[in-house]
Amino acid sequence: TGEQPSTGGEATVDVIYSATGPMPMLLSTDQIDGYMAWQPFVAVATVSGIGKVVSYSQDMPPAGMWTDHTCCAFAARTDIMQERSDLVNALSALTIAANDYIKQNPDKAAELSADWLYGKDDMTFGNVTVNSVNVLKASIPTLKFTSDPSEAWIQSNDNFVVSLRELGYITGSLKDADPATVNSELFDFGPYEQAKAMLANGSITTPANAGTIALGYLPSDHHAALFVAVKDWQYFNDTYGIALKPASEGSGAVDTADLIVNGEKVATVKLVKGEGGSQLMTLAAQDTIQFAFVGTPPAITAIDKGTPIKILHPLQTEGSGLVVSADAPANDWQSFIAWAKQRAAEGKPLKIASPPKGSIQDVQLRAALGDSNVVVNEAQ
Amino acid sequence: MELNVEHISKSFVTSKGERVDALGDVTFTIRDKEFVCIVGPSGCGKTTLLRIIAGLDTPTGGKAELGGKEIVGPSPKMAMIFQEYSLYPWRTVLDNIAFGLEVQGVEKEARYAAARKYLHLVGLDEFETSYPYELSGGMRQRVAVARALAVEPEVLLMDEPFGALDAQTRNAMQTELLEIWEKTRKIVIFVTHSVDEAVFLSDRIFVLSTRPSNIREIVDVPLPRPRDRTSVEFAQVRRYVLALIQNTGESSQ
Amino acid sequence: MELNVEHISKSFVTSKGERVDALGDVTFTIRDKEFVCIVGPSGCGKTTLLRIIAGLDTPTGGKAELGGKEIVGPSPKMAMIFQEYSLYPWRTVLDNIAFGLEVQGVEKEARYAAARKYLHLVGLDEFETSYPYELSGGMRQRVAVARALAVEPEVLLMDEPFGALDAQTRNAMQTELLEIWEKTRKIVIFVTHSVDEAVFLSDRIFVLSTRPSNIREIVDVPLPRPRDRTSVEFAQVRRYVLALIQNTGESSQ
Amino acid sequence: MRKYLKIVLPIILIFGWETVAILLNNPFILPRIEAVVAVLLEPTKNILGSGSLLEGAGLSLYRVLLGFLTAAAVAIPLGILMGRYPTVQDLADSVIQLLRPIPPLAWLPVALAWFKIGLTSIVFIIFIGAFFPILLNTVAGVKGVNRTWLETATVYGASERQIMTKVVLPAAAPTIWTGLRVSLGIAWQCVVAAEMLPGTTSGLGYMIMAAYNLGQMQVIIAGMIVIGFISLVLDALFREVEVRMFVWQGRYQ
Amino acid sequence: MRKYLKIVLPIILIFGWETVAILLNNPFILPRIEAVVAVLLEPTKNILGSGSLLEGAGLSLYRVLLGFLTAAAVAIPLGILMGRYPTVQDLADSVIQLLRPIPPLAWLPVALAWFKIGLTSIVFIIFIGAFFPILLNTVAGVKGVNRTWLETATVYGASERQIMTKVVLPAAAPTIWTGLRVSLGIAWQCVVAAEMLPGTTSGLGYMIMAAYNLGQMQVIIAGMIVIGFISLVLDALFREVEVRMFVWQGRYQ
């Protein structure tokens, strides 16, 4: 470990891979100059006053490239899609309905998410204590909750395939595949269409009993659809006739829920909290989980390695950001790059923390810095 | 019942692969109810000889017979008291004495009754529920003796049982052992380094030579019991055996 | 140089908080170059007495003086040989013998020269570079003796040094010790359980009583050296001391 | 006096902590004691949606005990077999030596693949940590059984089963117990790793890692203190049982 | 014969593994042996962008040794002081007992806050794991130093410093060495936890966790095998040194 000196006259930035949890601490103890993270860690910085946002992910360069950029999606194993399409369609429908709910009730969604993720607890960041509900109220509006696999969204995924190839993270079946093959490998929008149709009809077809299934997700408000669907299950039951009823009441995360369609229990759903998208993909490969809420890049790399899953439709887009400390001389991307160049010239290149290699945030940060002619060094 | 040892020899192969001839060619006969002591230089094979008689080791050559039957393994007819303390520290005194009977499947009541009898014989009644660590060295060896007697063996093998005791306790134990032996009358083979002890206790003393050892001489002790250590006859036998030993050990190391 | 012990008493408080009176009131004088043996029942305080003389323990009452000066702590004038083996197993025989001199800051060459001299005296020249584990029990005690002699003390305190040896080795060691003592001539205080040993070695035998102990009797041994264990005079002294001890110990436990 | 000493350092540390915390004024690096105490004082309050400290402690205790007991149930019989029969030892040894150094954390993926999400995986990780200390101590304990105790049993004609239950097990019990004590401590060390498994949303280990992922120092430190404290209490319980169960060792007064 | 036995179980396991792997046909649950061997056979190939197996092993070894040596450098002097002076022991004991059971993983956030991103934090986590076994063994070793050895030195007038360097240290050395050996194994167990720290993108532990996140079971298992193997080799080295350094214990032939 240790920093390498900046090379030549080029501007460099050191990227430090880290779990997101310690990032606010690292920032406020001057161990890093900024971090690129998913929500609600961007909101954590602004609400607690530790840092400020340089750029939300959709605004990062190259200009226009990241508008509506892909983020998390609903994915399922191909075998269950073939054998139990009724179940897959029903779950898709619930997800779509939940996304509508969030769009209509962002504050309620923030509260339910804060309940799931933090038990609505206060959080302490150094000298500042903030309420998690407030953090999420700041965070939820910066996300775009949509279930629509639009052309732009597909294009954004294709952009990621290109970036991941360039970074050397794609080595398998997608390495040399043409765009059409890539898309047919990655996506299956059938369940989305069916779900839309059922919602439009106002009735969900009751699937046959499926025993116990498992759905993986990550502790981020990107997956608020799951949180609202479970925490306000009564609403979904009453409105759509489909619900995930938690096995036990109380605050905090729920690990088991009953899938109820038209008043009938269809399946026991284990809700598996993972640590990262790639970990969820491993679980899917082992058939430990059959469904996942997961970032599309981990799904892409997993499909590339032969994991039998398909991406069904998005959960949300955008939702990450680059944060620097509150007193940093950077307020937007331009001034950030100027700062980075100045610090590189002083021989003290900026240290920016990022989630693991190949994550959306990693790919975006590298691409944006590259576009601004800044070389990325990996701290070892 | 007689005990015959016929041309017994025993060699060991050490971990280094060297051969150690412990016993060369040992032959003797012990008469019924006889008390015999074995003396000899350290490392000459006394313990080995006892172990072979007890059936714990097999001889390289020759055989041992008890009552005309060859000894091929441990048998309830023989009890051995080891050189080191061998009481089970997790058992009370009474349970230690009852061990042999327990192993033989004797009922609880019966074995405790027998154990109490021998506990009384060695004069430790009040220590029935004590653990070994609460006893002095001398008391422990008395418990070991009681345990051995409790199974009512034909032969009692004792490997330097009083070696670790101080002079006084040792003398007292010798007197006690003789009293017990007189009451129960079995063959006793008693290994010791102390010529004094050997002369005080035994009917005959077997003097072993250095390795590979055999019987150098068998000394009769014709004195009536109880014997007086300070008598001239006692000193005579003692002097004779000491001289024998002194000539036996070429080296003192 | 004389050693005086005046009205020494010593009490311990055990971990349970009970008081044990080890030494009651002990007074004696040892003359220059005298060889004295101390005998007495187990636990009567022999080791305690030696430790007080060596300056390792302080008496509860009274005092010990060497050459008229009160003993308040360990001094290079005295060397002690402990009841247990006390060689340093990680040092070779030569380094063990040189230990006392090394501690006193004697130069390497000088201390090895001195150590070799005493190594020769105890007849172990060829074991110079051996480690203690490679020696038999008797050889180890000889090394301990050499180590004690090497610092050329005025007083040599020996606590049952030959207790763990077999009869033969023990006899040989006694003879050797006397030879060394005759060559170097210092005060020797020798604790033993063996009356035989005491009679063979010493000018006078101090017989201690049971706890809280004091000197029961001091027995002169007027026999010329080398002594014959099998002689009638030897047996007489032996018998006398044995009788004294037998009466001393009321209990044999 | 000694009792006071024991609390001197903790008190100094607490004062030092608070002073440094005030001077640093950076709760990220060192939160004030109040912040941690505030967490500890509300053990029934839900923390960050991962249950209360009390629930977490209870759940982790349950998991640790389950893993620990499973490990004991496998390791003790296997250890006894390995200690008593060289064949079994030879069979198992190479695999055990290779598996032993592998960190519990490295087993996470394997646990998940084999035992799927749920209690079994968690228990498996704790099992892995607890298994080897128990196994190694059991083997050592059984191998260390005094040969004389075994041969005594043989002399009295004990069967292999009797030797196992009446000699080997009681004799090895103290060593096995030590293994259990050490291993329970290690089982606690594994609970954080075990509760990192996906699908886990409760337990002290989970709470610590969740707090880590949310940057909540005061919760982490509170969690560490609770783990330290529970381990202390369990260790004290084990010692207590040890003192009662193994009085016969005569070590405790 | 015994040698063959040692490879029987590994062979069975390998066959069993391969059979199950073929039947399961899911490399995410159990990869084929070929896949693991392929990883092991190309130790210089970059794996998952986290460096090659060889680099990872080298780097982890470096970190482990650094943490281990630091732990030794602190724990041994502290342990000696605690073992020799009850005051120091009383002072430090309660804090040590509380800190000991806290899992290395739980220290991650603390390490990060105190030692910042970088080598120091990693070394600290390993330090935590390695520290306590060394400390406890050193204390035990120093406390276990034969009282007679200490008193012998006192009798010869050794100063406290001389007693430390010439008696306490050499006498406690074998126990301390055992502590070091155990602790090096534990240090390896901590490397995975340590390499989970932010800013780390290399080392065997990192590689295992990265492979875990990417579902590369063959890399995980290869990493586990390499860790197991390095530990085995280090352990063998320690034993080798032990045999050479501590010949004087007379245990090894």
Ligand SMILES: Nc1ncnc2c1ncn2[C@@H]1O[C@H](COP(=O)(O)OP(=O)(O)OP(=O)(O)O)[C@@H](O)[C@H]1O
């Ligand atoms: N299992 C063994 N392997 C190798 N050599 C052995 C073994 N048992 C005994 N010996 C050797 O056989 C010889 C006789 O040993 P034994 O124990 O019978 O002597 P001993 O007369 O009882 O000695 P002591 O008086 O010291 O008890 C010794 O040289 C000893 O080293």
Ligand SMILES: Nc1ncnc2c1ncn2[C@@H]1O[C@H](COP(=O)(O)OP(=O)(O)OP(=O)(O)O)[C@@H](O)[C@H]1O
């Ligand atoms: N440190 C101590 N604390 C308490 N009691 C002690 C201590 N040291 C010795 N004693 C007691 O003082 C008495 C005398 O002990 P000492 O070791 O001097 O006897 P001894 O005559 O040398 O016995 P032995 O012949 O068995 O060596 C014993 O009863 C012993 O229990």
Ligand SMILES: [Mg+2]
């Ligand atoms: Mg013997």
Ligand SMILES: [Mg+2]
């Ligand atoms: Mg004594």
